[in-house]
Amino acid sequence: MTLSRLIYISAKPPLPSGEIFEIQQQAMRNNARDELTGVLLFNRTCFLQCLEGERVTVTRTFTVIAADDRHHRVELLSMADTDRRAYPDWSMGLLDVDSPAIRVVLDEVVPGGLLPANLSGENSRLLLDRLRGVHLTRRTAVLPSLRPAAMPDLTAPNA
Numbered sequence: 001m002t003l004s005r006l007i008y009i010s011a012k013p014p015l016p017s018g019e020i021f022e023i024q025q026q027a028m029r030n031n032a033r034d035e036l037t038g039v040l041l042f043n044r045t046c047f048l049q050c051l052e053g054e055r056v057t058v059t060r061t062f063t064v065i066a067a068d069d070r071h072h073r074v075e076l077l078s079m080a081d082t083d084r085r086a087y088p089d090w091s092m093g094l095l096d097v098d099s100p101a102i103r104v105v106l107d108e109v110v111p112g113g114l115l116p117a118n119l120s121g122e123n124s125r126l127l128l129d130r131l132r133g134v135h136l137t138r139r140t141a142v143l144p145s146l147r148p149a150a151m152p153d154l155t156a157p158n159a
């Protein structure tokens with residue numbers, strides 16, 4: 001078995017309220033079945049996702065994700081073999097890049113902000129490594145147990 005980690009960035013259109021939680025639920029369900037783990041970062045305009053697991057499964061799932069019309073201009077940043085998972089406990093963690101603890105790390109690693117032009121394979125790998133060190137709490141991560149109705153609408157264009 002070859003364990004691989006894939007990172008891509010894509011453009012996020014304004015999505016209906018709650019859609020991001022639908023994506024996460026779908027991802028968690030499929031990824032738990034397929035033994036994939038990772039995180040999905042988002043801000044108002046971009047997604048950055050790290051997907052890790054068996055190389056063939058990562059590749060298959062990425063081709064499905066890349067064809068999803070809930071995002072576009074998918075750019076592959078990195079695909080590499082790895083010894084161990086960075087996010088073994090997250091079938092698909094959802095991280096709001098605008099939350100303060102995550103913003104500190106982002107500003108340090110990608111000072112220009114989460115935009116395709118500012119991301120490379122190298123700094124995206126570093127960003128995901130550094131985010132592992134952030135203690136992820138309900139204040140920093142959008143956890144599945146929080147219902148969309150209880151959350152500010154992070155997907156609204158003016159949120």
Ligand SMILES: Cc1cc2nc3c(=O)[nH]c(=O)nc-3n(C[C@H](O)[C@H](O)[C@H](O)COP(=O)(O)O)c2cc1C
Binds near residue numbers: 026040047051064068
């Ligand atoms: C930004 C984004 C991230 C996604 N991440 C995953 C993922 O990690 N795993 C997954 O199975 N589907 C993910 N999806 C959903 C897939 O594109 C696709 O809709 C889903 O896998 C289809 O699942 P189904 O065959 O069970 O309906 C993601 C979609 C988007 C837009």
